Amino acid sequence: MRIRGAVLEEIGRPRPFADSRPISVCDLELDPPGPGELLVRIEAAGLCHSDLSVVDGNRVRPVPMLLGHEAAGRVEARGAGVSDVAVGDRVVMTFLPRCGECAGCAADGRMPCSAGSAANNEGVLLGGGRRLSRGGDSVHHHLGVSGFATHAVVDRRSVVTVGDDVPPEIAAVLGCAVLTGGGAVLNAAHPAPGDSIMVVGLGGVGMAAVLAAVSLGYGDVIGVDAMPEKLSTATELGATAVLTPTELAARGVRADVVVEAAGNARAFETAVAATAPGGTTVTVGLPSPDARSAISPLALVAEARTIVGSYLGSAVPSRDIPIYAQMWREGRLPVEKLVSSCITLDEINRGMDELADGHAIRQVVVFD
Template identity: 50%
Template structure:
């Protein structure tokens, strides 16, 4: 079938993106779903910094590619072997498909699925192969098994989670990345305990989701840090107890003064090494520093192994919020519906697919929290 999609053909184009236009809106061919795959009509797709990391070349991928990994849509066709979904079901995508039988999958760590990692790295679906093609039959690669910047997509059954049909599409899309990554990092990775203190560095969509997760989990003090004053102000409006400009010379001292020596948990969401260094240094002796950011793979963080031992520090990564999506996505949606996780407040902009370059330029300038493309 012919569909309209935003195709990225070249990484590293200079800004502003409103002029260089890294995305081209094209008509592409989408093949029908194969074994254990589903055809999904996309209703909403969020713009995420992980997409930006491909656009600017910090996370190299195969080209050309249809990006977009945070999305929600409706099942319109079932491939052979799919028996636990029905046409008309509403789904949220998980950007890491899980095969269900490798070691990470059977030990409840599907975000580390060996077969999913291999498929995502190759730009193909979990079952293998590519369902997108462009002019003259050229291959167009899939992004993290989703490729949500398109009217329709084909995905593995293992890349989608069925959700409550009463949830609006724009809100549903946020649960595909921002919420599971930010809230999951709090509840699953950091395992924040009632009364602990936390610093969240980097107030994008994931950072704000983490803020809401920390408040819902009962943190006694939530401190946020960023170099954007408007985002710090917004974080305070959403319940943060204190805000620190991380670019100031004495920023670490301010965090330590607020917490009697440092926070119990530091969470870095900015995706740059200086932010991780700042967060680690602001975490107390015996504390845990968690990072969800995805900096350029060539960058390095310098820490003292002696400090890890003598101060019993923990430095840990969190991918997919250490979530089990079929378990956690419905749970987080229930928290939203009960009013305890007001994720609707993350939604700062709604746009059309044709406005995608403007949306990413807005992201680069730090003028948005979470932007969602609406296809209806």
């Protein structure tokens, strides 16, 4: 079938992307779903730093690639062997499918799936191969989803069903920002009652971590970011204190749990330094592969502190997404507050500029 999607043509074009236009919105051919796959009509897709990191070259992926990994939509067709998802179901995409058989899948979310990671690196679906083409040439899938398009064919293991009562833009954000930020708190940090929680870097993932910490009623929740408007938003979300990195260093504030969600080496150093004795630093940001940080090993030993790396919030999506959806239904997790704007697919290059400039929390592409 013919679809319309946003294809990254070349990595590393100069800013502003609105002028250099590394992403082309064009027509493509999409094959029918194969065994164990689904055809999904995309309803909404969020812009995330994991998309931007491919555009700017921090994460090198094969091109041309149809971007987008945080998305939700309706199932329109099922491939052979799929019986537990119905046509018409609303599904949330997850960008790291789980094969259910490897050592990573046996680690209860702590480790990525090795087969899913390999497929993502190659730009193919978990079951193998590509379903996208343009002019007879194959187009790579982004993280098994390629959600910046009117339709997608995905592996069954790349989706989780949610109820019709969860709006598409909410459902989309559950699949990455909430899964990663919320999971950094719930799955990786394991805070005790009364523990203070600090979040360094208040983008979509960081704000989701703030939301989760506030909703679960631990101790103080502290937001740290260099941009005043993001500090104001964190306060609106319920943070008990907000600080710039400079204010944090000057005041010497520390917390029992510190989540680093900025994705750069300096933010990681800031998060480690702000972790209280006996506390835990959880890093979920994805900096450039050549980034390096300097920390004191003695401080870790002398203060009995822990550093935890957490990919996708150490999540098991089939377990965790329904939990977050229910928290949203109960009014405990107002995910809609993470959506800073809704845009069209044709605005995708400008949207990447907004993301790179740090002005947006979550822009969501909304399809008719």
